[in-house]
Amino acid sequence: MRDRAGPAAEAVTVRRPEAADFDAVVVGAGPAGSAAALELARAGHSVALVERGPFPGSKNVYGGVVYGRILDELIPDWYERMPVQRWITRRQTMLLSGDRSLTVDFRSQNWGRAPYNGATTYRAEFDSWLAGHARAAGAVLVPSTVATALLRTADGQVVGVRTDRPDGDLTARVVIACDGVNSFLGKQAGLHPDEQAAHTTLGVKETLALPRETIEERFGVTGTDGVDIEILGGTSGVPGGGFLYTNRDTVSVGLVLGLPGLAKAGLRPEEILAELKQHPSVRPLVRGAEVVEYSAHLIPEGGYRSMPRLGGNGLLLAGDSAAMCLAAGIWLEGVNFALGSGMYAGRAAANGLRSGGPAVLGEYRRLLEKSFVLADHKKLRDAPGLVLSERVQHRYPGLVCDLAEGMFTVDNPRPKPGLRRLLRRAARHNGVRMRELARDALTGLRSFG
Amino acid sequence: MADLGDLADPLVVVALRWADARARVDPLTGEVGTDPRGAGPGEADRCALEHGLRIAGATGARCAAVTLAPPPAEEMLRDALACGADEVLRVDVAPEDPRLPDSGAATARALARSIRAELGDPGLLLTGDHSADRGTGATPAFLAAELGCAQALGLVELSLVDGRLAGLRRLDRGRRERLAIPVPAVCSVEPAGVRLRRAGLPGTLRAREAVIPAIPAIPVASGQTGAEPPSVRAARPYRPRAKELPAPQGDDPRLRLLRLTGAHEEREPPRVVVTEDPAEAADELLAFLRDRGYLP
Amino acid sequence: MTQRYGDIAFEDRMSQVDFRVAGNAHIVVDTDVCRSCTTKACVHACPAKLFVPTDDGGILFNYEQCFECGTCYLVCDGGNAISWSYPDGGQGVVFRHG
Numbered sequence: 001m002r003d004r005a006g007p008a009a010e011a012v013t014v015r016r017p018e019a020a021d022f023d024a025v026v027v028g029a030g031p032a033g034s035a036a037a038l039e040l041a042r043a044g045h046s047v048a049l050v051e052r053g054p055f056p057g058s059k060n061v062y063g064g065v066v067y068g069r070i071l072d073e074l075i076p077d078w079y080e081r082m083p084v085q086r087w088i089t090r091r092q093t094m095l096l097s098g099d100r101s102l103t104v105d106f107r108s109q110n111w112g113r114a115p116y117n118g119a120t121t122y123r124a125e126f127d128s129w130l131a132g133h134a135r136a137a138g139a140v141l142v143p144s145t146v147a148t149a150l151l152r153t154a155d156g157q158v159v160g161v162r163t164d165r166p167d168g169d170l171t172a173r174v175v176i177a178c179d180g181v182n183s184f185l186g187k188q189a190g191l192h193p194d195e196q197a198a199h200t201t202l203g204v205k206e207t208l209a210l211p212r213e214t215i216e217e218r219f220g221v222t223g224t225d226g227v228d229i230e231i232l233g234g235t236s237g238v239p240g241g242g243f244l245y246t247n248r249d250t251v252s253v254g255l256v257l258g259l260p261g262l263a264k265a266g267l268r269p270e271e272i273l274a275e276l277k278q279h280p281s282v283r284p285l286v287r288g289a290e291v292v293e294y295s296a297h298l299i300p301e302g303g304y305r306s307m308p309r310l311g312g313n314g315l316l317l318a319g320d321s322a323a324m325c326l327a328a329g330i331w332l333e334g335v336n337f338a339l340g341s342g343m344y345a346g347r348a349a350a351n352g353l354r355s356g357g358p359a360v361l362g363e364y365r366r367l368l369e370k371s372f373v374l375a376d377h378k379k380l381r382d383a384p385g386l387v388l389s390e391r392v393q394h395r396y397p398g399l400v401c402d403l404a405e406g407m408f409t410v411d412n413p414r415p416k417p418g419l420r421r422l423l424r425r426a427a428r429h430n431g432v433r434m435r436e437l438a439r440d441a442l443t444g445l446r447s448f449g
Numbered sequence: 450m451a452d453l454g455d456l457a458d459p460l461v462v463v464a465l466r467w468a469d470a471r472a473r474v475d476p477l478t479g480e481v482g483t484d485p486r487g488a489g490p491g492e493a494d495r496c497a498l499e500h501g502l503r504i505a506g507a508t509g510a511r512c513a514a515v516t517l518a519p520p521p522a523e524e525m526l527r528d529a530l531a532c533g534a535d536e537v538l539r540v541d542v543a544p545e546d547p548r549l550p551d552s553g554a555a556t557a558r559a560l561a562r563s564i565r566a567e568l569g570d571p572g573l574l575l576t577g578d579h580s581a582d583r584g585t586g587a588t589p590a591f592l593a594a595e596l597g598c599a600q601a602l603g604l605v606e607l608s609l610v611d612g613r614l615a616g617l618r619r620l621d622r623g624r625r626e627r628l629a630i631p632v633p634a635v636c637s638v639e640p641a642g643v644r645l646r647r648a649g650l651p652g653t654l655r656a657r658e659a660v661i662p663a664i665p666a667i668p669v670a671s672g673q674t675g676a677e678p679p680s681v682r683a684a685r686p687y688r689p690r691a692k693e694l695p696a697p698q699g700d701d702p703r704l705r706l707l708r709l710t711g712a713h714e715e716r717e718p719p720r721v722v723v724t725e726d727p728a729e730a731a732d733e734l735l736a737f738l739r740d741r742g743y744l745p
Numbered sequence: 746m747t748q749r750y751g752d753i754a755f756e757d758r759m760s761q762v763d764f765r766v767a768g769n770a771h772i773v774v775d776t777d778v779c780r781s782c783t784t785k786a787c788v789h790a791c792p793a794k795l796f797v798p799t800d801d802g803g804i805l806f807n808y809e810q811c812f813e814c815g816t817c818y819l820v821c822d823g824g825n826a827i828s829w830s831y832p833d834g835g836q837g838v839v840f841r842h843g
Contacts, residue, residue, distance in 0.1 A: 052831055052834050058486070060840065061840060124842070144528075166648075184831075197819040202792065206758075252842070268789050292761055293842040294762060296812040297814050647833075
């Protein structure tokens, strides 16, 4: 018996197999893997979809919303069949500073009607549903199986994966690694840059049970409508943010914490979360709820600048393993990028298999750049740095709350202060220099504009 | 005593119970919420499958895995195929009525009839000792009764010695009981001694593509099952009826009330008799009983 | 009013999660490296509280209730003191509300 479970540190060198077991092996049945397998299977190729959990989604955690527009291409009537908890019709961005908060609240009932915008779901249900589509199209789902190593020929061509099952070598003409944020396969292939910790955040989440009527009362929604709240601040000083969203009978509240900051702070994640839940703006929403699940997962938040090489020599990366996760303050998206990158990886691999050539990486990259997947990441390449910067994390929430408090505090008999004076005073109070503010505004404008 | 290998078409059947060990019970309605994705065989059933695979392998018998469960249980049977079972069979259950209590007798009857009809008479039928969802462990005994064969239940060890089945069972006070088990037999095993093997990749790939045969449960006429659930009209805590006391007599309401409370009644306080002489103690007891009218 | 600790005990929090414990450990810690580590970031950063400092300066680790997130090996200061991988297929944490 092996003394240690899990992936080997080194790829395994094998001789080139005479006939591959499958046209393609996709590692990981998350949204990226299932989309890739679905695309490949629909193109008529034999695909094995290897999943280490007992069922797809059993190892996965996310921060709130699946934006399904990209599914239009894969499963045209997805919104009628997807296992949805609630459709997001109300989005809030909440800035917390001390026990103050400023919330931007937007509601659109258009998002609660076909073709819809985004939905909350449980990943155990969503990922299983999507993998079910891949299976129905002909992909072979192999659950409870860890892909432990890449199989490579002496000249570096990837020809399959080794799994932790007895007789576990699985050969294929192309391997798509959608093996998540820790991507041991991508690291074996040497695709990932060092300094992963600096670009990675830890997400912790509590799923809290509340009666459906209570959720509808507290969040001001009815039927299948739901709310998604992004929170800036409230992380006890650790760079990151929070989120809160509604499911049918539960509310999920969580934190995203930068790993370097968390390591330095000496605080425990669940204590920071308990602190967030005590904030006067959050507590009334989650009061009296019972924890039904506590979960944690890493998030690759570095964006475009920290992305690994996207493959090579018969290997493609998609989803979290390729850092396809957009954390740009007002946008927190990952599942849609995983779906998109997986779909394009599958498409590029299918085209490569059809033409018989192994050169699929170029086409994959081209497809990604043409679509939102890399276009958004490229455009917002400076956003993760800005969002996690000390100023955005600590000083600006204070500045904005000072400003709001100054505006709305009635200080009679003194006359109302002018906005410019308030801004100057708030900036001084929070240690923000006007020059920095202007520069960040410019960076923000360039990224988001 | 016959050996398993002596039978014409030796068959080892493993009956697996498909259950969600983390089912949630609604505290208000008592409704049980289960998740088919989390459901599967319990550890005892997994041990039973491993025993079945070993014994079938050693005697050249066919090994079949059977379950009485809804369609999502196919995954469990695929795993059994991947581990080396020669065939599997799913017996469908009627659409689940949450009020219907599980009945070991009805399960055993449905399983026994389906196994006989589809697979033949088993030389050995293996199960776990209890199902993971707090079963009573009665189903194996009912199965033995249905099949009219020997039973050896709650085994911690099961092995083949010179082609004969030998089992070991726990007794009270740490004692053990060694059993020589004749065939055909029903054996239930505790989750002990063995672990289910990990299925190899080729077997797993074959099992993923396999068609899982399913048959509807052979309908049993009502009244014949002996398993009709008792009908529950209302569920509330047990409250005994109030004890009726005769109303006290008297004109003064205060005295009537006092009499009800028993506050001013004459009462002999309890005594503890400590004496060294047994005869004196016996006299004391007899006098007490006579005094109270229990003795003449 | 802020309160430092959550409303439920850590053990209660963890008891809500489904863990299928594998026979062999997927975390191994080289405690010799830990003795020279001053930060021991794994102790407080691990969301499952799997790492406990011992009085001789080493680290006692558990693997049974691991979320399989990977925080520990990424925050580990001592180079490769923590070798971490995935548990055997089908074992480990099973999220239902992820």
